[in-house]
Each structure stands twice: as structure tokens, then as C-alpha cells.
Amino acid sequence: MRQLIPHPLLSGSLVLMWLLLTRFSPGHLVLGSMIALLAGWTVERLTLARPRIRRWQAIPRLAGLVAWDILRSNISVARVLLLGPNHPDYHSGFIELRLTLRDQNALALLAIILAATPGTAWLEYDRESGRLLLHVLDLRSEDDWQVLIRDRYERLLGEIFE
């Protein structure tokens, strides 16, 4: 089984995408599955770190949290954009954090979350020392970014991946 489907997540999502793009029929199911299997074997040759998901239950909670946070920061960023540049009500700048996560897939997911959230931009991560450079549009919207990211995302991501 492991030999046949080395990357079940990737293959499954490829089959799903194939079926969404075409009208459902048994022929398309077979064709899509063949393409997904081929893609799985190809990726296996690249020897990437295989995502190991320990706790599936935490994924919906993370998704809900991220959707809610993105909505909230959408509103606050929209406010900042309407206020215009040079407004004294907000102050943008760089911050540096220390991350405790070491798992590659968890870090990739954290990067996607932080980059997709308006108001924070992931700039540079140093793997050896675990330092992360962020740019934040409105520094005053949170008191302590280190605590925020550790408590909100790192703990959940650690639960899922480590």
C-alpha cells in the first residue's frame, strides 16, 4: 500500500481536483486516479519530507481560527488603508521572533498562514537559530507578537505535526 500510494494526501487532492474540473463519470474517476498515482510516484522520487499528521482533530480548529483571524485583520487593514499613509494612528515596522517549531511542514504551513493574513508579511527565517523576521503593518494592534504567535499558531501546529 505504501509502495502504491506513497503520498495519499497529494493523490487524493489531485483526484478531487480532476473530478471537480470535469463532470463526474467513472471514466474520469479512473483517468484522474491514474494521473494522481503517477504524480505520487514522481514526488516520491524527489525525497521530500513526508507530512506526518498526528492529530486530525486539530485541523478544523486551526482552519476556523485562521479564517476568523484573516477576517479580523482584513477589517483592521482596510481601516489602515482608508486612513492613508503617515497617519499617527498606526505604526508599521519590522519585528523579530523566535520560533520553537522545527518540523518543515509545520513551518511551511505557518509561513502560508502568516503571509495570507493581511497585516503580517513573512520576510526571513533562519533555520539554525529559529529566528523569524516579520513586517507588521500595524504594530499597535497587538501587545506582544511573540506571545500571540506562540500561543495561537505554534501550539496548534505542534499538536498537528509533532
Next chain:
Amino acid sequence: MSAGLILQYALSYAQIALILSIAMTCWRMLRGPRAQDRVLAIDTMYINAMLLFLLIGMGNGNVFFFESALVIAILGFVTTVCAAKFLMRGEVIE
């Protein structure tokens, strides 16, 4: 005023808003001042064009605009990644 007419107006508003938005990204692309600003503007323009295609498809009731929107989205992603890679290293293929 029927709900269908309101939806028609909403779609027109949305299309005008997106065209305005594309014009603004064009301004930023021509203005710069630096190369990374231009690339960011191109990326935004691609996504706005994709949304515009989706809205035109909704207005016409035609599902096939969806496919061109998908192609635009994929092209935009590849363009931005290549341009960013070029800015970082000075070469696309190392």
C-alpha cells in the same frame, strides 16, 4: 425593482471596481519606484483580472469564463515566482 435587476447593478459595480483597481495597479507598475514594486503590481493585476473574468462569466451566465480565469491565475503565479527569483539571484535558471 426586482432582485435580478439589483444583481445586475451589483455585477456592473463590481466590474467597474475591478477595472479601476486594474488601472491603479497599472499606475503602480509604471511608477515603480523599484523593481519589486512593479512585480507586486503585476501579481495584483493578474488576480484582479482573474476576478474580472469570473464576474463577466457570472454576468453572461457562461461557465467557460471560469477556465480562462483558472489559466490567468496559474500564469500569474508562475510569472511572479519567476520574477521574484530573478530579482533575488539575477538569474531565473541557475
Next chain:
Amino acid sequence: MTHLEALPPLAALLIALLVVCGSSLALLGSVGLVRLRSFYQRIHAPTLCYSYGTFLIILASMAMFSLAEARPVLHEFVIGGFMLITPPISLLMLGRAALRRDRDVKLGHDEVVPPHIPASEAPEGAPRDLTRYGAGPSDEG
């Protein structure tokens, strides 16, 4: 106006609301792209369009075609999934490229960014204080 009039009135109003909100967010993102002063501020503006702007319009499109064709039309999910993954990647690469270019003295940087410290020289304990960076130069000139 056949297919728009054929929709149920409540659904049509809801779709109109979604479309208006989504396109307004996209417009706002581009306004930010024009108005903000430094590149690192501008990189935040399009995320409005990438996240909920796209999401709302996709939701509206999905609802409209599902109602119009009386079968679930879900292929917009492909764009949704695509937009969930790719814009963060392109923004990430752009941010890194910009940081690298701003640190390069040869390019004549006008933006003050935090310098790179190798891991071996990194101070232990509390992160660096970066409040003096990132005020951003004026865009003019």
C-alpha cells in the same frame, strides 16, 4: 436578463451583497498599493484582494451557477484552493527578494532594513529591538 431574473429573489440579493463586498475589498487593496509609502507596507495591501476578496466572489459565483443550473457547481473550489496556497508563496518570495535587494549596497538602497546576522553571531535570549528600522523613505524621488 434571463438567467439573472430566474434566480430566487433572496438568493439574488445575497449574491449581489457578496459580489459588492468582494470587489470592494479588491479595489481597496489596489488603493493601498497606490497610497502606501514603502514597499514593505505595500506588500500588505493586495492580501485583502487575495484572501477575502477572492473568497467572496468565488462563493457568489458558486452559488449563482449552482442555482442557475440546479446542480452543485463546485469547480470554483479549484480556484479557491489555488488561491489559498499560491499568493502566500509569491508574496513570500517577493518579500525575501526585496529584503536581499535592500541589503545589497551596490543597488543603492533607499530603504533601511534590519541587517542579516548569521546564526553563529546571533545573541541569545530576547529578540533584537528593531524599532528604528522600517519607518520607510518617502516614495517620491
